[in-house]
Amino acid sequence: MEYGNLRRQAASLKKSLFDQGYLDEQFCQVEDLQDEANPNFAEEVVSLFFKDSTRVMLNFEQAIEKHPKDFARWDTHMQQLKGSCSSIGASRVKNECTSFRNFCGEENAEGCTRSFQKVKREHAVLRQKWESYFQLLRQAGPAGTATRPAGK
Template sequence: MLVLGAERLRIDMNRLLALLFHQGVLDEQFLQLQQLQDDSSPNFVSEVVNIYFHESEKLLTNLRALLLNREFSDYKKMGIHLNQFMGSSSSIGAKRIRNVCVAFRAASEQNNRAGCLRALEMLEHEYCYLKNKLHELFQIEQQRLLAAGVRYPMQN
């Protein structure tokens, strides 16, 4: 019975991943990240993604602080934050976030504050969506591992 539950959870995980790929939220880099996970590091993907979330929150805070400053004019500094965000997003396969960063960087290169503000809103939206969906994925994965790992002693 537990094996059936674990199989059901595996199917749910695959459906959620398929949805995220279909929506363009993730790309093949996420699959490559998953391939690095094994029995010696069973939480590898969630640990890498949690580091990404932690760093991304700092970058989003920095970007928002730069843009909300009335005397803001340091578009070069913004570009540095965006390059970091774009690189880390690429490394985990966060395709839509990377794409928003590209548009955001284009607006910053044109010193387009209004465009940057719109891009920041889009970036925050995409980031929240990704974070919620990956947390959901990791919760299902933990439930699957628990269901698959529960063993009852054989009775004679």
């Protein structure tokens, strides 16, 4: 497949991630940090994000089991995940973290449980979409600077 076509597919996928609310401007800022010396910087940061966020979610699941209805503890774990999402531009996951924290503030265990399932689902979907995006970029080979989707 032609490299230019792969680049266009990657750009289209990236635009759809923005249009669907999966990503925000922070992701573009991460991509802007890439240069010739470190052309895979964004992919490496995203990989570290998923490694760390998966660990945080596992710790969170353990906290739920060990400390039922300890909303302050739950909120602390979710704040950590929300911060990671904010730093990488994972908008939909971050928004679900905010919803979860709101349920914590209300001490609504059922709402927290439902919201955490949404966090996990959004996290998994984003991982899949980002993997597809970076796979296209790897297939297309090195490029110049990162580009923002139109209108962003």
